[in-house]
Amino acid sequence: MALFGTSGIRGVIGREITPELAFRLGACLVRRIGWRVVVARDARTSGLMLENALAAGVMSAGGNVVRIGIAPTPTTALASRNYGDCGVIITASHNPPEYNGFKLFNSEGKEAGREEEQRVEREIGVGQEERGTGEGRRPSAVSRVAKWNEVGRDEKNRMALKEHVEKVLALVDVALIRKKSPKVVVDCGNGAASVIMPYALREAGCKVVGVNAEPSGVFARGLEPNAENLRETAAIVKAVGADLGIAHDGDADRAIVIDENGELLGLDAQLAMMCEEELGKKKGVVVSTIEASMGVKEAIEKGGGKFAITKVGSVHVAREMGRLGAVFGGEPCGEYIFAGGVPVPDGILAGLKFVEMWCRKGSLGKLKSKMKSYPMRRAKFPAKERGKAMQTIAPEVKKAFKGKFYEEDGVRVDFEGGWLLVRASGTEPIVRITAEAKDEKLLAKAFAKAEGIVKKYLS
Ligand code: MG
Numbered sequence: 196m197a198l199f200g201t202s203g204i205r206g207v208i209g210r211e212i213t214p215e216l217a218f219r220l221g222a223c224l225v226r227r228i229g230w231r232v233v234v235a236r237d238a239r240t241s242g243l244m245l246e247n248a249l250a251a252g253v254m255s256a257g258g259n260v261v262r263i264g265i266a267p268t269p270t271t272a273l274a275s276r277n278y279g280d281c282g283v284i285i286t287a288s289h290n291p292p293e294y295n296g297f298k299l300f301n302s303e304g305k306e307a308g309r310e311e312e313q314r315v316e317r318e319i320g321v322g323q324e325e326r327g328t329g330e331g332r333r334p335s336a337v338s339r340v341a342k343w344n345e346v347g348r349d350e351k352n353r354m355a356l357k358e359h360v361e362k363v364l365a366l367v368d369v370a371l372i373r374k375k376s377p378k379v380v381v382d383c384g385n386g387a388a389s390v391i392m393p394y395a396l397r398e399a400g401c402k403v404v405g406v407n408a409e410p411s412g413v414f415a416r417g418l419e420p421n422a423e424n425l426r427e428t429a430a431i432v433k434a435v436g437a438d439l440g441i442a443h444d445g446d447a448d449r450a451i452v453i454d455e456n457g458e459l460l461g462l463d464a465q466l467a468m469m470c471e472e473e474l475g476k477k478k479g480v481v482v483s484t485i486e487a488s489m490g491v492k493e494a495i496e497k498g499g500g501k502f503a504i505t506k507v508g509s510v511h512v513a514r515e516m517g518r519l520g521a522v523f524g525g526e527p528c529g530e531y532i533f534a535g536g537v538p539v540p541d542g543i544l545a546g547l548k549f550v551e552m553w554c555r556k557g558s559l560g561k562l563k564s565k566m567k568s569y570p571m572r573r574a575k576f577p578a579k580e581r582g583k584a585m586q587t588i589a590p591e592v593k594k595a596f597k598g599k600f601y602e603e604d605g606v607r608v609d610f611e612g613g614w615l616l617v618r619a620s621g622t623e624p625i626v627r628i629t630a631e632a633k634d635e636k637l638l639a640k641a642f643a644k645a646e647g648i649v650k651k652y653l654s
Pocket of ligand 1: 288289444445446447448449
């Protein structure tokens with residue numbers, strides 16, 4: 196079993212994630228990737244412990260560690276490009292506080308691909324047999340400690356956050372934002388956004404109301420920025436008469452938007468709105484994933500753009516964008532990548548782009564009401580051996596439906612009047628069905644057909 200999931204290494208502190216693993220990872224990065232390693236962390240209480248262990252690993256292998264402290268994922272990607280041969284953020288994104296993990300970047304600031312991850316896995320020698328115990332084959336990284344005069348240096352970098360703010364502000368119309376000076380509620384979830392987003396908004400000329408904006412690692416709300424966790428924040432947006440609200444997950448690669456009425460725009464609508472916004476500035480290809488809704492596809496077509504579809508995961512979106520020279524790429528979880536920005540999802544830039552959208556187009560609630568949306572249904576089914584189950588489920592789905600199939604990641608079928616996706620989760624032992632159609636009847640029919648197949652092969 197691989198050490199890396201769909202979004203780096205992630206697990207529970209003291210179980211999958213230990214200081215020993217951090218140490219080995221640090222040493223391995225120097226041996227396999229490069230000697231200058233940028234390290235950042237989100238606000239979790241275990242972050243500094245892991246950072247110190249990772250730094251020790253880097254230095255023991257003769258590498259230099261460049262510490263940027265608490266910072267979002269996109270800031271770390273930018274700093275990796277500016278200062279490192281590679282970079283690591285210690286984060287578990289939206290997971291509960293007992294989780295943590297590592298996400299790797301190369302010297303271009305791109306998320307490590309599967310090949311780079313495999314090199315790291317081989318070196319640190321962590322397979323399934325030793326996950327959870329921290330015991331097992333001791334890799335060479337630990338035994339070969341640098342001599343006294345070859346131990347690496349520990350550098351502090353205080354420029355990374357400032358440089359990210361500068362980059363973000365260069366990509367939005369600051370003059371317009373300053374003129375309109377919107378009132379913005381920002382909910383940082385006590386995560387990494389706390390150290391940058393309120394300042395970036397203020398710098399851009401917004402009146403800022405910060406919520407959960409202390410990077411304490413003690414999370415006042417669930418870090419997954421969904422409707423339930425954002426209920427209070429949404430009420431605050433309305434109560435203080437803000438023009439919009441922005442909420443982030445723990446590492447601020449995601450931005451979730453709340454309109455002036457205290458309503459969440461919704462993940463599909465806000466993605467469709469951003470597709471239209473970016474295509475309004477520049478025509479071209481827009482990349483999204485097999486989870487993209489019909490509303491997103493229609494917004495791209497209406498905006499004069501070309502829709503390109505790829506596998507779920509920001510690393511795939513970023514790659515496809517690079518390959519096609521796309522103007523924008525986004526996933527319906529609130530992760531957006533902008534041409535000219537960093538090559539990873541940037542919640543800070545996305546938030547500012549929505550502020551800019553409000554300044555140019557007015558009420559986001561009204562804009563949302565103009566977006567098309569169709570009935571949609573999602574369900575998840577527990578599946579211990581989800582990969583194996585999909586091997587039998589996918590051909591059955593293909594037999595049961597007529598239409599255009601995408602099979603690179605689960606199985607998606609675009610049929611007359613709708614689409615359906617059956618896919619194994621990248622991080623949890625579940626299989627998901629997602630379906631959308633022009634009307635409820637068509638949706639119910641397609642969903643029931645897929646549900647029948649999944650239940651049959653999972654039982
Ligand atoms: Mg995240």
